Amino acid sequence: MQTRATRPLRILLVKPKPELRPIIALQRFQLLEPIELGYLAASVAAVHEVRVLDLRLAHFPRVAFRAALSRFRPDLVGITGYTHEAKFVKRLAREAHRVCPGASVVVGGHHATVAPADYDIPEIDAIVRGEGCGPFRRIVDALSLGEGFRGLQDVLIPGSIDESDLAAFPPFPDPSTMPSPRRDLWNPRNYFSVWASEDASVFQRLFVQASMVRTSFGCRSRCTFCIVPKIFSGRHMARPAEAVAAEIASLPSDHVYFCDDENFIDEVFAHQLAGEIEKLGVKKRYFAWTRATTVNRHPDLFQRWRALGLDAAFLGFEFPTDEQLRSARKGSTIAQNSKAHAALRSMGIAVHAAFMILPEFGEDDFERLRSYVRAMPPAQFSFTVCTPSPGTDDYEAIQSRIWTDRAYDLHDCMHPLTPTRLSLRTFSKRYAQQVREAGTKNPRRAGRRPIHPTEIPRLVRAQLSYESAFENVYRDFPRELWDVTGQCNGSAAHRPRH
Numbered sequence: 223m224q225t226r227a228t229r230p231l232r233i234l235l236v237k238p239k240p241e242l243r244p245i246i247a248l249q250r251f252q253l254l255e256p257i258e259l260g261y262l263a264a265s266v267a268a269v270h271e272v273r274v275l276d277l278r279l280a281h282f283p284r285v286a287f288r289a290a291l292s293r294f295r296p297d298l299v300g301i302t303g304y305t306h307e308a309k310f311v312k313r314l315a316r317e318a319h320r321v322c323p324g325a326s327v328v329v330g331g332h333h334a335t336v337a338p339a340d341y342d343i344p345e346i347d348a349i350v351r352g353e354g355c356g357p358f359r360r361i362v363d364a365l366s367l368g369e370g371f372r373g374l375q376d377v378l379i380p381g382s383i384d385e386s387d388l389a390a391f392p393p394f395p396d397p398s399t400m401p402s403p404r405r406d407l408w409n410p411r412n413y414f415s416v417w418a419s420e421d422a423s424v425f426q427r428l429f430v431q432a433s434m435v436r437t438s439f440g441c442r443s444r445c446t447f448c449i450v451p452k453i454f455s456g457r458h459m460a461r462p463a464e465a466v467a468a469e470i471a472s473l474p475s476d477h478v479y480f481c482d483d484e485n486f487i488d489e490v491f492a493h494q495l496a497g498e499i500e501k502l503g504v505k506k507r508y509f510a511w512t513r514a515t516t517v518n519r520h521p522d523l524f525q526r527w528r529a530l531g532l533d534a535a536f537l538g539f540e541f542p543t544d545e546q547l548r549s550a551r552k553g554s555t556i557a558q559n560s561k562a563h564a565a566l567r568s569m570g571i572a573v574h575a576a577f578m579i580l581p582e583f584g585e586d587d588f589e590r591l592r593s594y595v596r597a598m599p600p601a602q603f604s605f606t607v608c609t610p611s612p613g614t615d616d617y618e619a620i621q622s623r624i625w626t627d628r629a630y631d632l633h634d635c636m637h638p639l640t641p642t643r644l645s646l647r648t649f650s651k652r653y654a655q656q657v658r659e660a661g662t663k664n665p666r667r668a669g670r671r672p673i674h675p676t677e678i679p680r681l682v683r684a685q686l687s688y689e690s691a692f693e694n695v696y697r698d699f700p701r702e703l704w705d706v707t708g709q710c711n712g713s714a715a716h717r718p719r720h
């Protein structure tokens with residue numbers, strides 16, 4: 223029997239540039255590697271030539287995209303995207319078909335996972351939901367053999383998507399079968415994060431080059447607003463600790479931003495990983511996401527990681543009252559949150575405290591949050607607006623109340639998708655005020671640790687742009703909504719979130 227030859231392909235992997243002001247402002251503080259594209263690139267056979275185009279780095283993304291298409295003439299264009307980027311993903315797909323009519327376009331990422339039907343357009347040739355390495359490899363293999371994509375496992379074909387395709391999320395593969403991401407496809411110096419530390423030395427760098435590492439996938443919590451438990455069926459799956467430690471040892475950066483959903487929820491694995499890192503004698507600084515309840519359960523684990531270089535941890539505080547935490551099914555209390563905060567600080571680990579603002583917030587709710595934050599010990603803070611993810615039951619529940627026809631475009635968890643109690647303009651003002659005030663509580667500022675003079679202009683620009691982005695959130699809605707009050711009279715205590 224004759225076997226067909228594999229044709230080497232030119233593959234262009236693209237990360238879109240978002241346009242929403244808060245996201246652009248956020249990227250002044252933190253721009254992390256396009257790690258999802260590194261995973262996809264690592265999954266295909268070495269005969270293919272892969273390039274990564276991160277349009278977040280381009281001043282004129284459309285021009286940069288067109289130029290890359292014309293110069294590289296890809297056979298396959300793969301585009302990733304969050305929900306708020308879906309509009310740009312579709313625009314890029316159209317452009318790819320126009321400039322390179324012979325190229326196939328495949329999309330994946332979070333929006334493709336949760337709302338694949340939104341990508342059911344003729345300019346897209348295939349949609350991948352969930353983990354992409356396996357399906358992407360199958361797509362590349364098929365194309366290089368001159369075959370179509372129909373019938374490939376976990377690959378949807380626009381024009382013929384039916385209900386049964388959308389019924390369940392594809393099962394997540396065994397993480398040990400996933401490759402290590404290819405980081406040689408981008409310049410590591412382009413990626414950075416503002417770095418929180420409790421005991422920063424004088425002039426210690428605030429903005430540092432950072433690499434992202436994923437040690438595990440999924441989360442065991444069952445928060446109803448969050449898509450993660452659905453995608454991973456409530457499971458937490460860790461990669462082999464040895465492989466993760468080896469990947470960390472090989473990183474070009476000294477700072478590691480873990481992009482797990484919860485790094486320490488499986489304490490056995492977290493200890494194992496610490497052991498492997500210790501064995502290799504790796505000296506790096508770490509930032510990780512965790513929960514107050516995990517900190518309180520395993521302080522010894524955090525002591526160990528502190529010794530390894532854990533500088534800061536993200537904790538979802540979410541709300542200033544027990545009643546709100548209970549209704550959000552957060553699984554922790556105000557007392558537990560404070561205890562975890564104090565415990566981490568006593569170990570020298572800075573806390574990134576994340577809070578949520580509800581569209582239903584009135585002046586009293588904003589004031590309660592402000593006084594609570596004011597009374598807290600130093601921390602780095604962030605505030606998002608409660609926005610259930612498409613694909614969750616909570617999102618279904620708010621569907622009828624969504625007051626904008628741009629729900630996907632504005633899904634950055636910083637725009638209220640349902641009516642606000644205060645006028646939108648006042649809501650944005652209070653939001654910005656909260657962000658501004660909380661900025662003064664940063665451990666560096668609170669501890670009067672001088673920042674390197676060369677970083678001051680960058681920090682001031684970033685902070686001003688961040689505050690102004692929140693102040694102007696209302697401008698992304700139709701003008702007639704800006705000054706109307708009382709569109710929502712609901713209680714601030716009932717919407718579930720982290």
Ligand code: B12
Pocket residue numbers: 240245248252253254255256257258259261262300301302303304305306328329330331332333335336350352353354355357358436440448449450480481482483606611612633634635636
């Ligand atoms: C780390 C992280 C971040 C990092 C940034 C990551 C980055 N590279 O820029 C930070 C903290 C900055 C961040 C910010 C935000 N994030 Co975030 N983040 C995450 C987190 C925890 C992990 C994402 C990750 O890196 N995963 C590792 C990679 C390897 O996996 P992956 O992205 O899923 O990619 C795989 C598949 O999706 C697929 N795939 C991906 N792309 C493609 C493309 C093709 C062609 C194919 C075939 C396959 C494919 O294959 C990949 C390899 O396995 C997820 C939660 C989660 N569990 O996914 C939330 C998550 C992605 N974030 C989310 C949100 C909402 C945000 C923010 C808007 C929140 C905010 N207000 O700050 C911003 C937006 C930032 C932006 N630039 O747009 C939501 C997205 C929801 C949605 N429907 O879009 C998630 C799912 C959280 C949640 N629980 O809802 N985030």
